[in-house]
Amino acid sequence: MSFPAQLLSEIIKGEVRFNEPMHKHTSWHIGGTADIFVLPGDIVDLREALSLARRCELPVSIIGNGTNLLVSDLGVRGMVIKIGPGLSRIEVRGERIQVGAGVPLPRLAAVAMRSSLSGFEFLAGIPGTVGGALVMNAGANGCAVGERVRQVTAVDFEGKEVQLNNQELEFSYRCSCLIRRKLIVAEVEFEGIPGNADAIKAKMDSYLERRRKTQPLEYPNAGSVFKNPTGDSAGKLIEQSGCKGMREGNIQVSPCHANFFVNLGGGTAQQVLALVEKVQQRVFEKFGCKLIMEVQKLGEF
Numbered sequence: 001m002s003f004p005a006q007l008l009s010e011i012i013k014g015e016v017r018f019n020e021p022m023h024k025h026t027s028w029h030i031g032g033t034a035d036i037f038v039l040p041g042d043i044v045d046l047r048e049a050l051s052l053a054r055r056c057e058l059p060v061s062i063i064g065n066g067t068n069l070l071v072s073d074l075g076v077r078g079m080v081i082k083i084g085p086g087l088s089r090i091e092v093r094g095e096r097i098q099v100g101a102g103v104p105l106p107r108l109a110a111v112a113m114r115s116s117l118s119g120f121e122f123l124a125g126i127p128g129t130v131g132g133a134l135v136m137n138a139g140a141n142g143c144a145v146g147e148r149v150r151q152v153t154a155v156d157f158e159g160k161e162v163q164l165n166n167q168e169l170e171f172s173y174r175c176s177c178l179i180r181r182k183l184i185v186a187e188v189e190f191e192g193i194p195g196n197a198d199a200i201k202a203k204m205d206s207y208l209e210r211r212r213k214t215q216p217l218e219y220p221n222a223g224s225v226f227k228n229p230t231g232d233s234a235g236k237l238i239e240q241s242g243c244k245g246m247r248e249g250n251i252q253v254s255p256c257h258a259n260f261f262v263n264l265g266g267g268t269a270q271q272v273l274a275l276v277e278k279v280q281q282r283v284f285e286k287f288g289c290k291l292i293m294e295v296q297k298l299g300e301f
């Protein structure tokens with residue numbers, strides 16, 4: 001079946017674009033074009049887009065804010081669905097916060113703070129969405145997002161709705177069952193800890209200040225490229241292997257934070273991968289440790 005582009009544009013309340021440059025949707029500013037790019041206006045849109053893709057046997061990929069993504073220079077075939085502003089409802093009821101998967105993490109942290117709910121301070125400086133954070137079990141400062149999750153409403157690639165509780169999500173370090181089970185996060189119920197708004201704000205400010213001092217935020221990057229090996233720090237191993245400042249084309253191991261690779265301008269996915277391999281090799285030679293990528297690859301590699 002050839003793809004009914006017109007039909008998709010008519011049934012979706014959100015936006016549909018064709019040959020969309022993915023570098024506009026990744027924090028690294030890297031990536032070729034997506035054949036079909038959908039911004040669902042709500043969960044019904046999401047289901048409609050999935051259903052049409054299934055009928056046309058099109059591959060579907062899901063993204064949030066693209067802050068943990070390396071998109072191929074050759075782009076992404078099929079349909080890319082970006083879970084963003086269309087799924088960004090947020091509602092506080094007592095200690096519970098009901099949040100759409102497209103809500104940016106700093107917004108969740110700010111709403112929790114204004115509601116005097118603690119436990120979300122570490123999210124203030126993480127630029128992803130709630131959906132992306134759940135998939136990756138994003139964390140910082142000794143906390144991880146999974147700790148605050150009560151319930152998730154997800155959709156499978158057939159468009160069927162699934163409810164999962166905290167245990168069923170199988171959270172572990174920078175991981176959950178969501179990628180393996182091919183589930184798309186639509187909405188999340190969090191539980192906060194009653195606290196004091198001023199104290200929460202002070203904690204958020206100190207975390208943000210620390211990031212400004214220790215992370216190369218002036219250049220496009222995707223946060224930590226590698227997961228920390230158990231009981232160790234990937235950044236420390238990379239630095240002690242003499243990799244700080246190492247370059248492949250316009251991608252550089254940040255001289256400021258060795259686990260961040262920065263795009264100095266016009267860098268490519270191929271250059272990122274070449275630098276990943278070089279760094280992995282150096283760290284392996286020096287410490288016998290194989291670093292594993294935290295950043296997710298998307299598209300044709």
Ligand SMILES: Cc1cc2nc3c(=O)[nH]c(=O)nc-3n(C[C@H](O)[C@H](O)[C@H](O)COP(=O)(O)OP(=O)(O)OC[C@H]3O[C@@H](n4cnc5c(N)ncnc54)[C@H](O)[C@@H]3O)c2cc1C
Pocket residue numbers: 027061062063064065066067068069083101125126127128129130131132133134135136137138139140178179183184185186215217221222223224296
């Ligand atoms: C400056 C900077 C600092 C960072 N600091 C941290 C940090 O301290 N701690 C940390 O853990 N991470 C950090 N990150 C990485 C990143 O922000 C997190 O991993 C974030 O949770 C990713 O969310 P996203 O919406 O950008 O997901 P994306 O990068 O768009 O996607 C990541 C993965 O999640 C999947 N996905 C996205 N949304 C959904 C959804 N709704 N349903 C199902 N699958 C989905 C994608 O398919 C992909 O596999 C940082 C990144 C940057 C650029």
